[in-house]
Amino acid sequence: MSVRRELIEACHRVYNKGFVAAYDGNLSARISEERILITPSAKCKGELEEDDLLEIDLEGHLLEGKGKVSTEVKIHLLAYRERKDINSVIHCHPVYSTAFAATRGEGFGKPVFPEVILSLGKVPLCKYGTPSTDELPESIRPYLNSSWAFLLENHGAVTIGRSIKEAYFKMEKLEHSAHTLFIARTLGGEKPLSVENVKKLYDIAERVYGLKVNK
Numbered sequence: 344m345s346v347r348r349e350l351i352e353a354c355h356r357v358y359n360k361g362f363v364a365a366y367d368g369n370l371s372a373r374i375s376e377e378r379i380l381i382t383p384s385a386k387c388k389g390e391l392e393e394d395d396l397l398e399i400d401l402e403g404h405l406l407e408g409k410g411k412v413s414t415e416v417k418i419h420l421l422a423y424r425e426r427k428d429i430n431s432v433i434h435c436h437p438v439y440s441t442a443f444a445a446t447r448g449e450g451f452g453k454p455v456f457p458e459v460i461l462s463l464g465k466v467p468l469c470k471y472g473t474p475s476t477d478e479l480p481e482s483i484r485p486y487l488n489s490s491w492a493f494l495l496e497n498h499g500a501v502t503i504g505r506s507i508k509e510a511y512f513k514m515e516k517l518e519h520s521a522h523t524l525f526i527a528r529t530l531g532g533e534k535p536l537s538v539e540n541v542k543k544l545y546d547i548a549e550r551v552y553g554l555k556v557n558k
């Protein structure tokens with residue numbers, strides 16, 4: 344499958360899953376050292392077709408395609424510049440994850456689910472930044488090397504991956520765990536893992552899954 348096709352399928356998936364509403368979100372994939380394929384702004388991800396995708400350089404200049412480059416492109420460009428190992432960036436506003444990103448600076452709080460730690464590492468709550476300004480990418484920068492999923496305060500979520508599929512599944516995993524955590528709270532509250540058990544998981548995440556974790 345071509346990268347263009349794969350990115351469009353991921354766009355349809357995030358829309359169908361309800362991770363974005365209306366024109367929300369943006370998805371991208373690295374197609375060469377200098378070129379990024381990215382969704383245009385002001386288009387519904389559920390309706391996008393292959394020809395709608397834009398090709399840009401690492402400065403965000405439009406190289407090919409008709410449409411406007413999103414102002415949130417800065418998040419994508421920073422991720423590709425800082426992380427040579429990743430080839431896809433997905434930004435959405437999934438309901439449960441975004442709710443956790445909007446609750447008085449708490450974010451995901453303490454680690455609860457072993458599999459989430461193993462696939463996402465730490466999920467930081469990145470300080471609020473005004474959309475379209477440099478505040479937004481700068482809020483992610485301190486965590487870029489040690490995480491694969493990021494909550495954006497009062498805004499949404501970002502995931503990165505070595506492939507489009509990986510970035511998509513990390514978004515799905517993030518939202519699934521946020522949903523589960525929400526239900527755990529309605530049942531009386533989650534029981535966080537012990538410090539000792541979390542440390543063991545971070546060791547496995549680094550050794551087995553190659554995640555760099557800032558312990």
Ligand SMILES: [Zn+2]
Binds near residue numbers: 499
């Ligand atoms: Zn957004």
